Amino acid sequence: LGRSSTSAEVAKAAGVSKWTVIRAFTPGARIADGTRVRVLEAARALDYRPNLLARSLATRTTHSVAVLVDDFANPYKLPTLERLAATLQRHGRLATLININRDYDHFEAIAAARQRQFDAIVLFGTEIRDALITELTGMTRDFPLFVLARESTLAHVPYVTCDSKAAMNELCRHFVVRGYRRPGFLAGPRVMSTALGRQRAFKAFWARHGVPVVFETAVPRYDHSAAAEAVSTYLATTPPELRCDLLMCENDILAIGALEALRRAGVGIPENMAVAGFDGIDLASLAAFDLTTYRQPYEEMVDVLVEMLLGHKPPESVRLKGELVVRGSA
Amino acid sequence: LGRSSTSAEVAKAAGVSKWTVIRAFTPGARIADGTRVRVLEAARALDYRPNLLARSLATRTTHSVAVLVDDFANPYKLPTLERLAATLQRHGRLATLININRDYDHFEAIAAARQRQFDAIVLFGTEIRDALITELTGMTRDFPLFVLARESTLAHVPYVTCDSKAAMNELCRHFVVRGYRRPGFLAGPRVMSTALGRQRAFKAFWARHGVPVVFETAVPRYDHSAAAEAVSTYLATTPPELRCDLLMCENDILAIGALEALRRAGVGIPENMAVAGFDGIDLASLAAFDLTTYRQPYEEMVDVLVEMLLGHKPPESVRLKGELVVRGSA
DNA sequence: TTGTACGCGTTATCAT
C-alpha cells in the first residue's frame, strides 16, 4: 500500500540511529527532547509511520481480532457489527470479518486466524456445536475465544448474550396480563435455537403457570419467507378455535414473516392472534409491523465483550438484560 | 492466539534445517520426497503452521484488505459485506471492517490501513469528497484504492457501481407507461447523493421528456424516520392537487419511510401517490411494503471489484446494470 | 541519553 519509509531512512535523515527513531515513537521512552523533535521532523518530512506488521512480529500481538459470522440475514447484525468495529477501533484494535459458509467453515476460519496471529476470535452468533469448539481450540483453556449473542456450555469459553430467561419472563408476564392463554412458539434452526435458549425459557414460564404451549414449530433458516410459509401451513391445517392466540417468534425476522402470513390469511392482529418478536431491530417500529419485541442490549453486550477481550475484565460469561418494547402486535 | 511452533522447532524434530521445513510447505519447491514426508509428519505432530505475519513481512503482501463503511443503516450493506468477505476468502484474502464515524475518520482509517500494510482499501459507499481522497492517498496514481457502490470523479480511483442512468431510465420508462406525469424525488445527504448520481439521472430523464419535476427534497440521513418526516411535512404543506403523483426515493430505506408517512396520512398508494425505491433489499418484497424498486447487482459488483483488486482485471471504473423489480407501490 | 547485538519467523538467493 504505497512504499513508506522505514525507521532506518528516518534515522539517516535525522542523523541518529534507527533505534533512536523508534524511541521517538515510543511513548515514555528515555530520549532527549532535542533529538526527539529532530527525529519527528525528519519523520514527518518522509511521511514515516511505524510498520505495524514488523511490530507485531516482534511484540507477538497484532491488535486485531477475527469476527466469525455465519448468518447475514438478520438485520440486527449490522448495528452490532458497527458497534463492535467502532469499539475495537477506539481501543486501537481492528475487526476482521470472516464469513462462515459452506465453502469456509469454522475449521478454516480458526486456522486462518491462528496463522495470521489474531489476538482473539469472536464467534458472533454462529451456529456451532460446543463439542466442535473444544476440538477446534485444541482443548486449550486459555484460548482467546469469545462467543457473542449465543450461549455456550463450555466453562472455558465465555459468552455474552441477552438474558433469555429474564427476557421471556418479562415478555410472558406481559402476555398474561393481556389475557393470552394459548401460547405458541416459532423457532429457528435447531442448533442455534438451542444455544439461544429462548424457546426453553418460554416453555418453562408457561409450565410454571400450568398453561400448555399449544403450538411449536421450527423453520430451517432465520428467514421471513420460511416463517411465513410455516405459519401459512399452520393456519391451513389448524381450525381457528385450536390455534394459539399468541405467537412468540424467536427473532424479529421470523415475526415479520409471521405477520405477513397472518395478514395474507386475514387473521386479525392482535385480536385473533398476537405476535411478538425478539431482537428489537429498527424496522420493527414501522407502522407496517408495529411489532412488540424484546430489544437486545447490543451496545452493552459489545462493550462487555470488548472489555473482556482487552483483559480489562475477567473473561466470564454474562447474560445481560434487554428491554421489553410493547407495540400493537401483542 | 495459542503458542504455535515454528519452522525451527519442526526442523529440529525432523532432523533437518528450518529452510527445508519451509520448502516442504512451499508448493513447487525442489525437495526430496522422503524428507518432505518426514518434515510434514513432524509438522503435523507439532501442529505447525507457517506464521503469516512473518511471511507478510518478507513478501510485502498481507493478503488482507480494508473495507471502509460509514453508514450501517442500510440493510443492503449486510449481504454485500457477506459477499465481499466470502469472495475475498475464496481467494485467500481477509476483509477487515473499518467503521468510519465521528471518532474515526477516513484519515485515521487510511493511516491505520497503511501501517498495517493492507494490500488494498475499499471505500464501500462512504460519504467523502473526491478532493479528500486525492489528499488522503497522497496523489499517488497507483494507490490500491477502490470505491464500491459510489462513483468517483477521479480517473485514478476506479469504482464499481450500479449504473444509475440505465436504472433511472428503466424506472422512469415504467413510470411513463403507467401514466405518471408529476414526478418527485426524495434524496439522501447531499455529498453521497451526488456521488450516486440517481437524482441527476432522474431529472435528466424527465427533462428530455419535457416534464417538470414538481418536488425535490433531501434528508440529512439515510434513515426511514427522516424520510417519513420529510414526506409528512410535504403532505402538510402541499395541497393534493399540487403534489407529485410519483415519489422516487434514492434508496429503499427512504422509500419505506415515505410509505410510512403516506399511510399515516391516508394517502392511497399507488393511486394518489406511487412510491419507488432503489437497492432491492430483501424486505422490500414484503406485502407490508410491496415496494417497486431497482435491484442493485451487488453480487456482480463485488465480483468485479475483487477481480480488479486481485489484479485479474485492469482497474477500470465500471457501471453495472441491475434489475427493475415492479411491485404494487408503483 | 544514545548506540549495539540479537531476536521475532518467514522468504529470497547463493553456495555446497
Place this chain on the structure above:
DNA sequence: ATGATAACGCGTACAA
C-alpha cells in the same frame, strides 16, 4: 537436494 547468509522492520536488553 540441502544448508547457509541476508533481509523484511521493529522491539528488548544491555552496553557505552
